[in-house]
Amino acid sequence: MTLVVLTGKYPYQGEVFLNYELPVLCQYFEKIELIPITLRKREINMEPAYIKNLPQNVIYRKDLAKKVSYSAHLNCDLWKSTFKELPRSFSPKAFLKLFHRSFRAWSIYKILKEEYLKRSSEEKVIFYSYWLNYGAMALSLLRKDIKNSLMISRAHGTDIFHEASPGGYNPFIGFILNGIDFVFSVSEIGRKYLTERYGHADKIHVSRLGVPDPGVLNQPSNDGIFRIVSCSSLIPIKRVDLIIKALSFIDFPVEWIHFGGGPLEKKLKKLAHKLLDGKNNVKWEIKGFVPNEVIHEHYRTKPVDVFITTSKSEGIPVSIMEAMSYGIPVIATSVGAISEIVSNDVGILLSKDADIKEIIGSFRNIKANGKVRKKIKSFWLGKYYNERNFTKFAEVLLRSI
Template sequence: MKILLLLTHSFPYGSGEDFISAELKYISGFDKVFICPCSREKDAIQTKPIPDSIKCMPVSRTDLGKKEYIRLLFYPCIAGEIFRLMRTGRLQCSRVHEMLFFMRNAREIYNGLKQSVNINQDDEVLIYSYWLYDAAAAGVWLASYIRKMGVKVHQVSRAHRFDIYSSLAHYDYLPMRRWLFEHIDHIYPCSNDGAETLRAEAGPYAEKISRSYLGTADHGYGIVSQKPFHIISCSFISPVKRLNLIAEALQQANFPVEWTHIGSGPLEQQLRDAAKKFPQNVSAEFSGQKKNSEVLEYYKKNQISVFVNVSSSEGIPVTIMEACSFGIPVIATDVGGTHEIITNGVNGFLLSKDFSTQEFLGLLRRIYEMDESDYRAMCVNARKSWEKNFDAAKNYRSFYSGLAALT
């Protein structure tokens, strides 16, 4: 029997990881599929539906006992990681502490998985971690445990943003990378930029890394037009999203703009306060947190002129894929793999990471004043870019066909 174990952070519980939903309907080639949320809050409730054919198997984590934690300190892989840090001149107490914290979490996840998973001798197992982080490390141990039972097992992992770029991590350090590269059979970053970054880091294991785009469902064209000029953004309101820069630009706008932001977060009140300084020709609506289905329904039923994303860091934003699928042009910062979906002047515009508010405002005005035929061409190109590379049906069927072939 072919078994797929999909290791998530908390999906289908709590908030976040909404984009996993898009691929579940395309899972094929397996007799049993289990979603294993590895780090859900104890009181979390299931917030996302999953197909009846897929079972949810939450991982019960308990703190490592003192004896097990001491044994963990003497694992050869940890000694190897410390030696690698020494050899590369990156050994610091802070990084060793981060690595031990990471491995403790991974071991707790592994212990929970080992208790939950029921494998028979004639099974074939694929462990699929959605993130190249602690659950992937737990998967390495789980694969070894299953293999010792005489069961055929493979392990793969996706990688997105924080689990690719060490510059985003505490102490500029992602723990146990070489160990993960060595033991995971294949790694699928979500962008070419991410793939190049991981290959440069993976050394002799670079051939294990292949770019695999995510995708979004087809909901058809939206109601896209320049007038009234309606810009939309959709994200968690956090420092990395830099929504304050949108607000600062709109405080200087001298043409009519309607701004809608979908999402909430710790900086929401600051954003609302900034919007109070908008001139009379600019309005703002903060819609709060919405389910992904509600966001897509909004795009379908409301007139939108342009989607904006000014993050300082990204993988390839699923929110941009969604906007393009509706034929909405995009203004976005050229970070991570964003340039793999947005071509400057074709389906939107790219800003440098450290753009000025005047540059951003200038691009808004450029779209606002664009000839209607040019604007329509940009809308068509947005849709075409989605059809070519980010259609969920094409991407996920291909992805799962490849996974099924591994077992």
């Protein structure tokens, strides 16, 4: 049986968490074909960052990725759905977003139909969109042509919650749910959000992500320095500036390391230089983009007292799962589905609009009281261990076709 996975940019970049999912799924399928659907032309000709991570029976379909374009015309169903969406949230930006998704979805649909219509009559194929976006839209269209296959999509955070999406809404979710077989939300909160707004409770289920067991427990600092790690893209929604501003008021020894880069990197480094360089008790480093293994090596070999995210919106971040797999306490804002993974048992759940004072208080709390690291790891093992979660996911797919 073949599993066709529509990704964003993986195996080029992003979606590093597929490195944790594919090794499990490949045990259940004869072949897995990867088709990234958001690559720019210049990116396609680059060497994929994760190509060496792929199991032997996972194939990157570069030929199909090249074919994905914006040149196709809309079909009647998408025209109707597009205009149904417009009155609810019309603006020039919203209008462009609607038609961008329509063109992209129709293009992907045509490519998939051409490649897999005949093949699906000769072998069983499961089509899996990693995001609830135009990949899932294309599968909803494909359902009319390919009857004997399974069409499914994951749903995370920005592709579920309207308030988390650029422009404040996610178009075509109703269209997707009408055509697709199943949607697997990574959180219960996401599942509830979708069913309350769109119905289809029989189609929407929870299937959590997960990360491997690193086999070690990170140890806290024992030299009086409070060591903080954060990990995210440096974009406005992540609100990393709040961490910098909070550190500027800290009066005890602190070391902060941020893993991740992005368009705000220069601006945030400038802010950190301005607010933190004059403080003798604060050391900081914004490392920019680094391979995921660098982060794991840090967790394996360096003391970390707390992991923090101050994001304005999230699904359930894999970065939190990774920190917790080492037993590291987590401070996080109560946005998206974060309350499903962060509580006072494993860290501190901040208010969704946490201010600097609240963040400082959370640092002091963790510094003074700490958390039982074996308890944190036990919680992670029970809910976010990749082997168990992705095995269950694969078994559900095979039972459903």
